[in-house]
Amino acid sequence: MNETHWRVTFEIFRQKTGQPCHFDEYVMDVDPDEYVLDVVERIWAYNDRSLTFRHACHHSTCGACGMRVNSVEKLSCITPIREVARNGGKVRVEPLRNFPVLSDLVVDMGAFYLRLDDAKFSQVASLKDACLPFERKQQVREDGSYERLVDCLECGMCISACPVALTTPEYLGPGVLAAAQHAFHQSRDTSLLDLVDDQDGVWRCHSAYECTAVCPSNVDPGWRIMDLRKNILRHQISKIFSRRGQSR
Amino acid sequence: MKNEPNSTNFLRWFDPRNRKLGTLAFILNRITALGLTLYLFMHLIVLGTLARGPEAYDSFIKLAKTPAILVGETLVIAAGIIHGLNGIRIALNSFGIGTRHQRLIFIGLMVVAAGCIAIFVKSMFFSH
Numbered sequence: 001m002n003e004t005h006w007r008v009t010f011e012i013f014r015q016k017t018g019q020p021c022h023f024d025e026y027v028m029d030v031d032p033d034e035y036v037l038d039v040v041e042r043i044w045a046y047n048d049r050s051l052t053f054r055h056a057c058h059h060s061t062c063g064a065c066g067m068r069v070n071s072v073e074k075l076s077c078i079t080p081i082r083e084v085a086r087n088g089g090k091v092r093v094e095p096l097r098n099f100p101v102l103s104d105l106v107v108d109m110g111a112f113y114l115r116l117d118d119a120k121f122s123q124v125a126s127l128k129d130a131c132l133p134f135e136r137k138q139q140v141r142e143d144g145s146y147e148r149l150v151d152c153l154e155c156g157m158c159i160s161a162c163p164v165a166l167t168t169p170e171y172l173g174p175g176v177l178a179a180a181q182h183a184f185h186q187s188r189d190t191s192l193l194d195l196v197d198d199q200d201g202v203w204r205c206h207s208a209y210e211c212t213a214v215c216p217s218n219v220d221p222g223w224r225i226m227d228l229r230k231n232i233l234r235h236q237i238s239k240i241f242s243r244r245g246q247s248r
Numbered sequence: 249m250k251n252e253p254n255s256t257n258f259l260r261w262f263d264p265r266n267r268k269l270g271t272l273a274f275i276l277n278r279i280t281a282l283g284l285t286l287y288l289f290m291h292l293i294v295l296g297t298l299a300r301g302p303e304a305y306d307s308f309i310k311l312a313k314t315p316a317i318l319v320g321e322t323l324v325i326a327a328g329i330i331h332g333l334n335g336i337r338i339a340l341n342s343f344g345i346g347t348r349h350q351r352l353i354f355i356g357l358m359v360v361a362a363g364c365i366a367i368f369v370k371s372m373f374f375s376h
C-alpha cells in the first residue's frame with residue numbers, strides 16, 4: 001500500500017424500517033484523497049445494492065449527503081478519507097441523529113423542512129442580506145438587484161449535533177431558528193419573533209454551539225439564535241414603552 | 249437504536265466524545281445545576297433536624313467539621329462558582345454580547361472559577 005492506495009474498513013449503519021439496526025463492514029481499497037461519499041457509492045455499486053443513502057450535487061451545494069462520519073456530522077461529499085482515517089484503519093458511517101431513520105443512512109427530514117417553511121426560509125437573498133452582518137459584503141449593488149442562494153443548505157447537520165435536540169422533539173432546532181433570524185433580518189416581520197419566542201424556540205437553546213461547529217456553510221446558527229434573543233428582548237421593551245406612551 | 253429525539257436520551261447529554269468546548273460548558277452547567285439542587289434539598293432536611301433541639305444542633309456541628317462534609321461543602325461552592333460564571337456567559341450571549349467569542353469567554357471565566365475555588369480551598373483546609 002502506498003500513499004495513494006490505502007485499505008480502510010468502512011463500518012456502515014444498516015437499518016430497514018421496523019427492523020433492528022446493525023453495522024456492516026466493508027474492507028475497501030481507497031485513495032486517501034477521495035471523499036467518503038465516493039467510497040459509500042462504491043460499496044453500493046460493487047458490494048451491496050440494498051444500501052441506501054442520499055446525495056445529489058457531489059460539491060457541497062445540495063446538503064443531501066449529511067452523515068455522521070466517526071460520530072461527527074460531515075457533508076460526506078467533501079470529507080476526504082485522509083481527514084477521518086488512516087491506512088489500515090476504520091471509518092464509521094452513521095445517519096444524522098435526531099431524525100427518524102427511513103433506511104440505512106437516509107433519515108426523514110420532512111418535519112424539518114415544514115418548520116423551515118413556518119420560519120419563512122427563503123432560498124435566495126439579495127447579496128447585501130445573504131451573508132452574516134459581520135462578514136465582508138460581496139459586490140453590493142446599491143439597487144439590490146443581485147441575488148444569490150443563501151448559505152443554509154438545509155442539510156440538518158446542526159440539528160443532528162445539537163444536544164438539546166436529542167431530548168426535545170418539539171424544539172425548533174438551530175437550522176430553523178437560523179432561517180427565522182435571516183427572514184427577520186430581511187423583512188423585520190415581527191410575527192417571526194412571536195414564532196420563536198417560545199420555550200421550544202430560542203429559549204430552549206443551552207449555548208453548546210455545536211450547531212455552529214458542524215455547519216458546513218458558515219450560517220453560524222448559534223450566533224443567529226442569540227441575535228433572535230436580543231431582538232425579542234428589544235421588541236418586548238419597545239412594546240412596553242409604546243404602551244406607556246399611548247396611555248399618557 | 250432510537251435515532252429520534254426522545255426525553256430518555258438525556259444520558260447522552262453527558263457524553264463528551266467528539267464534542268466541542270460548548271458542550272463541555274453545557275455538561276458542566278447540567279452537572280452543577282443537579283448538584284446544587286440536590287444540595288438545596290439536603291440543606292432543607294438538615295435545617296429540619298436542627299429544629300429538634302440543642303443536642304441535634306451540637307451533633308450537627310460535630311458532623312459539619314468532618315472531612316467528608318468539608319469536601320462536600322467545597323464541591324458545593326465550586327459548583328456555585330462554575331454555574332454562576334457560566335451563567336454570565338450565557339446571559340451576555342443572549343443580549344448579543346460576545347457570542348462570537350463564547351469559547352474564549354468560557355475559558356476566561358473558568359480560569360477565574362479555578363482561581364476562586366483555589367482560594368476557597370486554601371481558606372477551608374490550610375488556614376489554621
Ligand code: SF4
Nearest residue numbers: 152153155156158215
Ligand atoms: S444552518 Fe448550517 S448545518 Fe444547519 S441546516 Fe443550514 S447549512 Fe446545514
Ligand code: FES
Nearest residue numbers: 058060063065077
Ligand atoms: S452531495 Fe450535495 S452537498 Fe454533498
